[in-house]
Amino acid sequence: MMDKLRLLEIFLATCDGGSFAAAAKSCGTDPSTVSKAIGRLEAQLALTLFQRSTRRLSITEAGRRYAATVRSMMQELSCCERELKQLNDRPGGVLRITCAVCYGHLYLRPMLQAFSQRYPAIQLDLQLNDLYVDLIENDIDIALRTGYIKDSRLVARRLSPMDFLVCASPGYLAKHGTPICADEFTQHAWIGFRIKQTQQLQPILLPDADGNYQPTALQPRHITDDGEAMAQLCADGGGFAQLPHFLAKEGLQSGALVSLYPYYRPPEPDNGVFAIYPKRDYLPARVRVFLDGLLEFLEAQGEGAHHTWAEQLTPLVSFRH
Template identity: 70%
Template sequence: MALWDDMMDKLRALEIFLATCDGGSFAEAAKTCNTDPSTVSKAITRLEAQLELTLFQRSTRKLRTTSAGKRYANTVRKMLQDLSVCEEELKQRNDSPSGILSISAAVCYGHLYLRPLLMAFCQRYPDITLDFQVSDFHVDIIDADIDIALRTGYIKDSRLIARRLSPMDFLICASTQYIKKQGIPRCANDFHQHNWIGFRIKETQQLQPIFLPNEEGEYVPYELKRSHITDDGEAMAHMCADGFGFAQLPHFLAKKGLDSGELVSLYPHFRPPTPDNGVFAIYAKRDYLPEKVRVFIEFIQSSLKDMDETTNHTWAENWQPLVNFTTASYQ
């Protein structure tokens, strides 16, 4: 804080110095800087002491800028003009949607949900250039100079804002050919007789838990043998569509297969009851959010709304499952 105060004092002294050069007197400089001649005189005296230079020759009738003062004035004037131009350019850039927008997205969400929207975004904001990075590994977006990250879940960090775009709902899916060949499980225990595709989390190398409904319709973790395992979400969805077995897919992975009829879902959606469940837009906490980031968030939210997804809702809530929570389902 002390350093900042010293910098502001120095800038103020330089402004007073230039006003004195231009006005030719402390009185004129005081008018320009909205202060009094005594303050101007003290500021010039301190500046000269810091520089160990005489900037003005003083007399009772006239104030004359020395050669050193003139040279210093030229440098200071250019410096303050450059600073003013830089500030204005940065303000305009911050206030208008333009420049490079660096986006980091989780692989599956980035490919399936975000990438198809990017052309429309760029057509709406032609002055924005995209730097689109896709990775499932969490990176420090501040150190990596990333404007915004789209992540399934978030890491608590006081430097960041995490805005939820939608929940992350899971559906129990299988291909229509698998169902025709192997039959429909009528309760969770029936899955022991079926093939299951497991998902290995890359960062932890742990298998993602499987949650299935009990007889009361409550989702609980089940210990099931995974017949096949993958660490890629899209591969899991494709393997499921290819008939390898059942998979518990996030809604954004299941959507294409369900819409096309390649996949069917059993039971209503499952939503983990945790604060970090969902898809989040994550960006650095700052007083002034760049306009390019703001319009991108608004565009994504609007696009998701068109897909029947909001902060607390996804289309999966309204999807009709093949097997529901009915008494008949468990007989």
């Protein structure tokens, strides 16, 4: 007796092929078998799925609704089977990662040794690059980026918000004083950041007298397109810089930098650090375990999809509303 799953496969093949002959060819059987299978399915359902004539086969409204449900069910079953198979597969092969340079040095590199020891069958191919690359065209498994470009072929998973901190060195503040609001910055040196992708300067947002962040027109004394260089120039006393939290972290922990004001977080959905990867029915095991390891590492740093450690900082200057 033909099982139900086989009946459903033949039913979908008939829907797609438009005839018993086409379905028979797709399923590796003969038109008579297909016709009998459809008749058996209709008898079980007590429904007419196809209208038959000597010239054509037409699907009924009931057949269309049933096909949509069956197709969805079959896709879910197939996806589940692949995922279960992957759970039993040992993660391995080449894992191709592209990552923003600063984030790669400061966050990604520190986790890779432990990751490689845990998954010795995975070979890392790491590309540090601040320019966006086509993941599919370049056969990249995953990209770690600040912000993302909307692309229906890709999945963007937020790793954390990107919080900005206005920083300076203690030495600079001791020599030049601490500005209380944006209007007082005109007398101070500023370190600007040039975005490689656009060659534009990153906008500067500073708090007004009420602590609300506003775009501020300032002429930087120094400009760089390297985030780590910007943080180091700031720590060396070169002036103020508005640093992403991951660039400011090391300097704040060592005391080389001071955070002046409460963090600024740009509005969602585009703000943040994202893991971006091609849209697939299921993730290769090497990508899945890498994502799991990265999320575990970030959580240990006090970061998650909707929070960073910057929320816990006590700023040098606070504001009353």
